[in-house]
Structure formats: structure tokens, C-alpha cells
Amino acid sequence: MQMWCGIDWAERHHDVAVINDLGRLVAKIRISDDAAGFRQLLDLLATHREPSADPVPVAIETAKGLLPAALRAAGFELYSINPLAVSRYRDRYSPSRAKSDAADAVVLANILPTDRANHRPVPADSEPTQSIRVLARAQQDAVWDRQHIANKLRSLLREYYPVFLACFEDLTSMGARAVLSLAPTLTTTRASTANRMIMMENTATSAAAPPNAPTSSRII
Numbered sequence: 001m002q003m004w005c006g007i008d009w010a011e012r013h014h015d016v017a018v019i020n021d022l023g024r025l026v027a028k029i030r031i032s033d034d035a036a037g038f039r040q041l042l043d044l045l046a047t048h049r050e051p052s053a054d055p056v057p058v059a060i061e062t063a064k065g066l067l068p069a070a071l072r073a074a075g076f077e078l079y080s081i082n083p084l085a086v087s088r089y090r091d092r093y094s095p096s097r098a099k100s101d102a103a104d105a106v107v108l109a110n111i112l113p114t115d116r117a118n119h120r121p122v123p124a125d126s127e128p129t130q131s132i133r134v135l136a137r138a139q140q141d142a143v144w145d146r147q148h149i150a151n152k153l154r155s156l157l158r159e160y161y162p163v164f165l166a167c168f169e170d171l172t173s174m175g176a177r178a179v180l181s182l183a184p185t186l187t188t189t190r191a192s193t194a195n196r197m198i199m200m201e202n203t204a205t206s207a208a209a210p211p212n213a214p215t216s217s218r219i220i
Contacts, residue, residue, distance in 0.1 A: 003048045006108025007041075007060040007067070008101045014067060016041060017105035018048050018056070021113060025106060038070050045076075059108040061086060063122045069134050078122045081111055146172055161185060 001020050008015040011033065018027040027044055031037030045056045055076045060068060063080040071078050089107050111119070150171045157164050157171075161184075168176035 001050070002053065002113070003045075003050075003056045004109045004112045005045060005056045005058045006105045006110070006112075007058060008104040008108065009061050009065070009067065010101065013037070014041075015101040015105040016044065017102070017109045018044065019106065019109045019113075023110060023113070028102060028105065030102070033067065038067065041071075042074065057112050057116070057121075059112050059119075061104075061108070064137050066134060068122070072122065079112060079116075079119050080122050081108060081119060086111075 001022075003026070004019050004021075006017045006019075013033060014031050014037065016027075016029050016031060017025060019025050026048055029040060029044060031040045045058075049056055055074075057077045057079065058071055059079045059081050060071075061081055061083050062068060063078065068078055068080070086104060086107060089111055090104065092107075092110075153171055154165065164180065168179070170176060171180075
């Protein structure tokens, strides 16, 4: 009997559901977003696959990230289903439209046996393309994380250390981080000598810094 898999993707974990041709749920698990979780997924799909059958088709909400890349590299036929489409399919199984990761995994699994012809499998990429895609995604996530942290820091500084914001527009710069680590509050800033502050900043910043770049002496 043909099996179908649905995966509700998240940043730290993924809910997995496997159904048969009759729409009956035969297995469900939650896996972590790491190598151990991927091994769990492979073991689950291998357990419920007929010996002579092709790999279990997988429906997931995204084609980006390590998990989809690993599934494609392992030879699975992967279908990326738009989250908006998943929300419409959800009406068939939950009139209340309540969102549940485990339930959405079941919804995704049921999409393939009923509407597989309306969705295209994710095309296979060459190995270099897959590597570039994964690295680009990781770099994008790192940039977003840095900006998110900088925004939180700016909000906190605006409350208790606004003079620092007047001196450093880019909180992610090496100079701003160096001065903030040396003088995290206005009190410690005043207690430090101007020469020590300037020396710290000059050591942290490169010689190519703009000539009019703000200096720590403006905080003192």
C-alpha cells in the first residue's frame, strides 16, 4: 500500500505524519532540526515503505533549509505546498480552522493522495547548487538575527543610555560594540578615562573607517 508523508516545518522542530492510501494515520512523530531528527525521519519512512516501492512522497511547506535539502539528497520526491494553500486544505479537517502543527502535518500528508496532480515536485538541484542554497539561507538567517538583536539593543539603550545612540548610529559596528563592552552604562562611561575609551575604539576599528566617524569622546 502506498504511503504519504506530511511535514509541518518549524525552526527548532518538525511534526511528521504518515498516512496510507485510505487516509488513515499510521504514524506521527516530532523530530528535532538536526542530524538526529533527520535519522528519525529516515527510519520512520523506511519502516512504512513497501520493499519494492519508491521512496515515500513528502509534502512540506517550504523547499528551503537543511531538511528539504537533505530529503532531496536522499532521493525523496518533495512537494512544497504554499502555507496559504495548506490553510485552505485545513478546512476539510478542522471547521474551526484551529492551527496545530501536528494536525497540519496530517493535512499536508492528505494533500498528495487527493491533489497530487495539482502540485509540482521540487526539481532536483545539482550538488553545488544545493550547497549554495543552504549557505545562502544560513547567511540570510544570520543577517536577520543580527538585525533583530541590534533592534532590541537599540530599544534598551533608548531607555537608559540614549547618549550612546547619539554617538553610534550603527550598533553592529566593531567600534560601537567595543565601547559598549568597556562602558555599558553612563556611570561606567564617566568613570573611564577619555584616553582609554579612545584607545579602545581605535584598536577595534580599522584604518579604513570614515574620517568623520563618531568617537567615544563624545560620550564622556
